[in-house]
Every structure is written in structure tokens, then in C-alpha cells.
Amino acid sequence: MTIYTAYYTGTIKGEAVSISLYPPKGFQGRHLPLFAPTPELLKWWKSSAKDTTAQQEYKRQFREILNSRQQLIDLWVRKQRSASADITLCCFEKSGDFCHRHQVGEEVVQTYLPEYWGGEINAAQKPQLTIIPGGKAIYPPQVKSLIEKCHESGFPVQCVSLECGYYRVSLHGEDFGDWSELGILGVLSGLQQEFYRGGCRGLAAAMSD
Numbered sequence: 559m560t561i562y563t564a565y566y567t568g569t570i571k572g573e574a575v576s577i578s579l580y581p582p583k584g585f586q587g588r589h590l591p592l593f594a595p596t597p598e599l600l601k602w603w604k605s606s607a608k609d610t611t612a613q614q615e616y617k618r619q620f621r622e623i624l625n626s627r628q629q630l631i632d633l634w635v636r637k638q639r640s641a642s643a644d645i646t647l648c649c650f651e652k653s654g655d656f657c658h659r660h661q662v663g664e665e666v667v668q669t670y671l672p673e674y675w676g677g678e679i680n681a682a683q684k685p686q687l688t689i690i691p692g693g694k695a696i697y698p699p700q701v702k703s704l705i706e707k708c709h710e711s712g713f714p715v716q717c718v719s720l721e722c723g724y725y726r727v728s729l730h731g732e733d734f735g736d737w738s739e740l741g742i743l744g745v746l747s748g749l750q751q752e753f754y755r756g757g758c759r760g761l762a763a764a765m766s767d
Contacts, residue, residue, distance in 0.1 A: 559638065559674055560676040561663075561674045563662070563678050566585070571679060573644070573646070575587055575645050576589045576648050577594055577648065595623065624666065638674065646679065701717070715727060715746065717742070
């Protein structure tokens with residue numbers, strides 16, 4: 559299964575799933591209001607300046623909406639793990655334009671289902687993977703670069719920055735353990751170079767020898 563995002567009149571892969579508040583007239587796909595903005599937020603956006611400041615405020619408000627729906631999102635995430643068919647989450651704005659579907663892709667799909675993320679179908683550039691869940695941590699450039707290379711190599715590693723300064727690393731739900739910045743560079747380099755064999759525990763054990 560792969561989860562994509564796209565606009566309604568663009569290319570659709572698999573099942574078309576509307577995540578706008580109101581699907582376009584004649585839309586034949588499934589409607590998923592779980593990821594739609596509220597009428598109040600949509601009204602606010604239409605009356606805003608639609609500039610960078612307004613976009614940031616929209617994202618802040620929509621993030622609060624997603625947080626309020628977390629239990630339902632968790633149920634949706636679990637359901638996708640057992641699904642097999644590709645889906646495309648659709649809205650009105652063209653690729654490259656500001657749209658809440660990009661936030662859904664970043665803060666829901668890439669955070670909880672990174673192995674299923676297919677990106678924006680009609681994007682001019684290769685989709686950029688959000689490697690910082692929730693955008694709450696800032697990685698050193700070398701660490702960030704290695705995480706990106708791991709994803710490009712087919713290893714959707716998750717890396718959570720801890721308050722103590724260490725990083726908690728996992729892959730496909732299997733725990734690598736907590737590592738210092740120097741240690742995580744070794745772990746990520748091993749993954750990127752296809753050192754990974756027999757599960758995360760094997761790699762973590764090898765790195766600690």
C-alpha cells in the first residue's frame with residue numbers, strides 16, 4: 559500500500575479519497591472528513607490575506623484540529639497498516655500551492671506511516687520527507703542528511719530527539735535504542751550503506767561492539 563496526495567483534477571493513484579470539507583460536485587471517490595478543516599477555519603482562510611503569516615496561522619489552527627481528532631486518527635492509522643490498495647488523499651489546490659493536504663501528509667502520514675508515504679503525485683520536485691515528527695526538534699545537518707539518505711535507500715528510520723541530548727531510533731516499529739550524536743551517525747551510516755541485516759537489534763548490537 560502507498561498513500562499519496564494530489565489535487566482533484568491531477569493524476570490519481572489507487573482510490574481517490576476526498577479530504578476537503580466539501581468534495582467537488584460529481585466526485586465519485588470516498589469522502590474522509592477526518593482530515594478536512596472545519597467550516598470555521600475554512601471561512602477564516604477565505605477572508606485572510608493568504609500570505610505567509612496567514613499560512614502559518616492556518617497550520618497552527620489545523621494542527622489543533624488534528625490533535626482534537628487524535629483518537630480517530632489512531633484508528634485510521636491502524637486500519638491502513640492492514641490495507642493493501644493504494645489511496646490518494648485529494649483536495650482542490652494544485653501542487654505547489656498552499657493546501658492542508660500537505661500538512662496531513664507531513665504530520666499524519668509521514669509521522670505514523672512513513673513506510674507507506676508516496677508523496678505529492680503531481681509535484682515538480684521529489685517529495686521532501688518530514689523527518690522530524692511534529693516539527694519539534696532540530697537535527698544537526700549531518701544527522702539530518704543521513705536520515706534523508708536512509709529514507710531514500712528504503713529505510714524509513716524514525717529519529718526522536720530526547721531532552722537529554724540523545725536520539726531514540728527505530729525502524730518499522732523495532733527499537734534501536736538511545737544514541738548520542740556520534741553513535742547515531744554510526745547507526746545511520748550503517749543503514750545507508752545497507753549494513754542492516756537481521757533486524758534493528760542486530761545492527762544496534764554490532765554498532766555497540
